[in-house]
Amino acid sequence: MAALNCVWDIFEKYGYSRLSADKRVEIYNNCNEIGSLFYRQKSNEDIDLVIAGSRGEGIGLHFDCDIDRLFIQRSAMGFHSYPVTSDRKRFDAEFELDFDHAPSGYCRLRLMSIQEKIDPDSRNASFLQNIENSLNEQNGHKYLRNDRMLTSAMSHLKQEGWLERSFVYDVAKGPAQPYECKLPYTKFSLNFDDVLALQCSYPSIVNEWCDRRRHHGWPSSDVIEEVRRLDVLAVPVGETEDDVMQWRISLVLGELALVRSFNDTQLKVYGALKMLAKAVLKKSSENLSSYVMKNVIFWISESTDIHNFERNQFLHRVIDGLKYLCKCVYDRNLPNYMIPGRNLLIHKISENERVKVLQDLDNFLSDGESVLLQCSEIKHLLGQDAQIRSRMIDKNENAEQAIISLFSLPPLKGLEMMLQLFIIKTGEDLINFYRKNIFPIIRETNPFEFFDDFSSKTDEEILEFVERPESTLTSSTEENVSK
Template sequence: MAEGGIDRATSQTESVPGHSSLYSRHSQNHVENMSMEICTIMTRLGYGEEMRRLRVEKYREMNRLADTRSSHAIHVIAGSKAEGLTCHLESDLDMLHVWKGVLCVEAGINLHTIPDDIDVFRMDTRVYPGHCRLLQERRAHTRFTQIQNSLCDNGYGAVLLSSSLFLDECSASFTRSEIVEHERAGPSLPATMKGVYHFDRVPALRCHCPIILQRWAARTRHWPSPVIVKKVESLGAYLTPVGFKGSDYQHMEWRMCFNTGETELVNNLNSTQTQVYVMLKMILKDVLKPCKKEVTSYVIKNIVLWQAENNPQHNFYKRSFLYWLHDGLRDLKTAIVTQQLSYYMIPERNLMAASGLQDKQQSKWVADITDMMDEGPNVILRLPKIRQAIVASPEPMLWFSKIRMEFEMLCLENLINRIGQDEHNAILQQIMRRQVEILMEVVQRMLIDGCDVNDLHDICYRILM
């Protein structure tokens, strides 16, 4: 078994494991047939493999073009958008702004291998696992004002880079007249543009930590393949300006993140695994409904990654969907009960530490998850999006699925063209004409079905949610 995760034995065969408590309440044949039906519904809702791959390709192109327009930072689209697992307006766009000309390194790294024009900070990891403090090791000839204004003397002759001051500096530099700023959330600077585009901007620094990544790569595992392990190892890490919640010195601490590596990992999950991931996130959002991020979608991601690492890949297929959903719910329940879930990249870090989960809420969530596990296949009826798809007639559902896929791809192409070219180029005009054609087709269908049509912008928004 891989290091960390949720400590319980797994014993899987090529068929759906028969010892699961899921099958003590529901026949295995019924569960497997329902699993197939759910996977079909998920695909029609935009969570199938083809749509996922198309989104990944478009966001990679968007990322590449954004990088060409910035002199001070590298942009990294992360989270569910980079993973291709959400519709265009379904969730926020997570974007790392990685400052150029700055590198943070582990102890033992030879500075002579780093160009002189790079600002170098040494990581002091003698804090909570997965976090560090940054000591100035070597100053470059020139440096960004945001870095200079965030330096502090520790009183012992060393210069530290304050995460809190750095976030303040970045927040001021990110302000734009066309953007509505929102309250900070950890290292994130949330904002909205044009009333519908919600995004989280996270300032970050490049981090060179080969020892930590080698420790991750050396684990015994079923997944991913050695080739992908090597690639993730080569992608490195980032530091984001946020300390451990329980620390007295969190304003000086930074958190290690492996966004590009995690995106690579999720992109190498198969369709069953990604659909389990999406449905667990739906359950978190629509059923548990955390108010203060006591449990986040990032917790769900780590549960799925541990699930993949600890079990043979051939056990994840359509007929086993509900088994793995049930398995994921059990892991989530265990994490809530024990307040313990190891971070997939650095198992010593507990993702549930300082979650702020209160006893009353904890008891309610445990009871809710227990009920959901007892419900078996019927648990999907708790999710509005899935329930609506089940009620819908097959022919209109197939039509709408096709329409939405094309419309979303056109919207992404629209954004790519606006980032990379003049807003009046011929390709963009063709894209916009086709978007209008699709909207009018939807309007006509709605009128035939007896629906009121008042606002094209609202229809556009609903298609992309």
């Protein structure tokens, strides 16, 4: 029981608690508002920014996960069945979802209409022109390619300030444009995955998920109805050898709502499965990702009485998840929770990888309730005195809070700060910008009641993760920052 309590407390400190996750969800929802204002102004497009993935779920912290950003372009719409009525809302670009010769959960976007005579200075003009330049004609129809930069909101070409000059771009992976932003004078980096998304009218795919029979109390009827109201999206799959016109149907907004509905134990089981995947399974197969584990926790949550997700059942539910994953790998089929016809393992694990993964999972299950000791990070923390353990986690938490403080400001104030942030010339100026302009507001208002420690800590204590000697980070740069 003592070991269980220690592991539970570690996950609690790592942010896998309902209370902590709820506060982070509020912050990233606020960040969505700030980001949407910023990118609409930057690109002159009808863009909505949504932080997805672990960050948007409220459990991404300590720089251990990417920041997944969806750029939803609202001037375009894809229709499952293209409407012919004249009294409906019109969009600047309209597509029909073409499912011919596409796997379950995928489609092509067949152009049905696009605004003519585009004024180059009008809103969304660049986006619409990019669409025009990204169409391929097949069998008398025009289809939208998935391998082109369609929105200028995702481009970083001006590089006017230190921040954009510090971006290091990686090769595109699937639909995402990945890049890294190294934080000045620290060991930390922020890693971004940016994805364009187009909204779709596809009620049948949502209704099919919402209306299927469930017997164990999760998700609740309220959450199901919330998912029914959320947007369906189409995202590019990245260039493939077969077809550069293929797009993937995404219910990522529904997935966000589901994770946000998790109770405390579900969150910790999810965290444990992600840690095991990162520490062990990904060494055997790179494609056993956090997203795979998210679908595992979804399936075992639906098939287990919700009352069995309690603290004293935490490790039992972790083992349930590993058993379910083992069955899926053995069967070579893990159904996507939102679109079960889509197999998340198809073409993802070679036979050699499959043998290794099954051996890993067999080792996990042989370990029983000590399985989490397979995570070196958990094992290391358990070997520390409780006070040292808390201090080790708190240091990373300080860094995290310092960075996300900007995104906790009121949206219009946050926009003002973002616009200034992107013209700052040096990393030193960036740090002093936070000290002068952001930390005072956080201390005074403690937004979302998340920054309790700010009032009792000096700037130097908050910025202890900055490796450059404090004497070089003087207020002498503040005059340059304020100009």
